[in-house]
Amino acid sequence: MQLLQQTIQNIQPVDNNMMEKARERIDILSKPPGSLGKLESLAVQLSGITGQLFPKIDRKAIIVCAADHGVCDEGVTSNPQNVTLFQxxxxxxxxxxxxxxxxxxxxxxxxxxxxxxxxxPLDAGVMIKKIKYGTDNMAKGPAMSREQAIQSIEVGIEVAMREIRSGADLLGTGEMGIGNTTPSAAILSVLHGCNPCEVTGFGAGVGTGGLAHKVEVIQKAIALNNPKRDDVIDILAKVGGLEIGAMAGVVLAAAANRKPVVIDGFISTIAALIAYELEPQVKDYIIPSHASEEPGAKIAAEMLGVEPMLHMNMRLGEGSGAALAFPILDAACSMMNNMATLEESMMMLEK
Incomplete structure (x- = not known):
């Protein structure tokens, strides 16, 4: 809990003065005002996050958090659980x-x-931060203890901090966990105060009971565990997932270290919502990548106050959308670092 509290305390507002300077420069670049659209707003955001008029994000890392889910015992997915291990x-x-x-x-x-x-295996190239062997079945009791939920967030913080210390300029969140759209929909249902049927989708494939059964399982889990809307750690513990908590930790760590963090689709957005509930200032450090096909993704993005930049009909997860967005951020930085203002262009011509 100490690491989580310290990280939250270290989160400061983005640099609004630098954002204004970035806007002023972008407006006098050798182009019609606003003609590069969202690249311009991304460049302004990156300047605010980094405190640099000419931001650079040369070293990128996507942190893929993997965990299993006990709720798979309820038949909510058609995919065998060992796919988590395999992938x-x-x-x-x-x-x-x-x-x-x-x-x-x-x-x-x-x-x-x-x-x-x-x-x-220890030689598999995977960082071992295992808290437990998958969550418990949330349809029969809490997915994990409150202590384990906090621990999952702190794992994400630790891993992100390690990458930042190694020189990472930009982070992305990704996940692997068969069945994890079920806890994601459950978390969103509690946070949004809606019926799970409004935010529950097919995921990577629903079980034989179909979507109706998946919704029924989520409803049962929420009714049984009664997560508290005003306590996001309680929600994470009762109907969440270990990898979801870890991704929330990555978001918090990025914000605490003034690093931009690109979130993937539905599950990553739910993790970002958890981070936002813990410290609202993280929002300005978050860059959304793509609009997931999951029905809850749009609601989650709206709750977070972000608008995904890509509409690619994707729903793979893993951080794939974040990776796809990275070149766009490179383009935003290149605009700031390589485009000349009209005045600079005239001076070059005179030489």
Whole structure:
């Protein structure tokens, strides 16, 4: 709990003065005002986060948090649970979707076992931070204890801090956990105060009972555990996931260290919402990547107050959307670092 509290205390507002300077420069670049659209607002945000008029994000890392879910026992997914283990082992080999996309910008993929149901070999290239062997079945009791929920957040903080100390300028959040759209929908249902049917989607594939059964399981879990709306750690503990907590920790650590953090789709956005509930100032450090196909994704983004930049009909997870957004951020930085103002252009011509 001490690490979590210290991290939250270290989160400060973005640099509004630098953002204003960035806006002023962008407005006099050799182009029509506003003609580069969202690239301009991204550049302003990056300047505010980093405190630099000419921001650079050369070293990128996507932190993929992996964990299993006891609620899979309820048949909420058609995918076998051992896919979590299989894919977790494939990240260090560079064989997954996010790995392929991340190669575009040479982004580092950091794989973390927060709660995979099986033991990961020590030589597999996965960071072992296992809290427990998957969450408990939330349809029969709390997914985890409050202490374990806090621990999951602190794992994300620790891993993010390690990458930042190693030189990372930009972080991305990703996850691997069969069944994790179920706790994500449960968390959102509690935070939004809505019926789970409004925010529950098919995920990577629903079980034989279909979407109606998945909704029923979530309703049962919320009714049984009665998570408190005004206590996001209580919500995470009762109907959440270990990897969701860890991603929330990554977001908090990025903000505490004035680093931009790109979130992926639905599950990453839920993790960002948890971070936001703990400290609202994190919002200004968050850059959303893509609009997930999951029905709860739009509601979660609206609650967070962000607008995804990409509409690619994606729902893979893993941090794939974050990796796809990285080149756009590079373009925003390149605009600031390489475009000349009209006055600078005239001076060059005179020479």
């Amino acid at each position: 977790t082992l494939n990240f260090p080999k560079g064989l997954t979707g996010v790995c392929a996309v991340a190669k575009i910008t040479n982004a580092k993929i950091v794989t973390v076992d927060v709660g995979v149901k099986e033991d990961i």
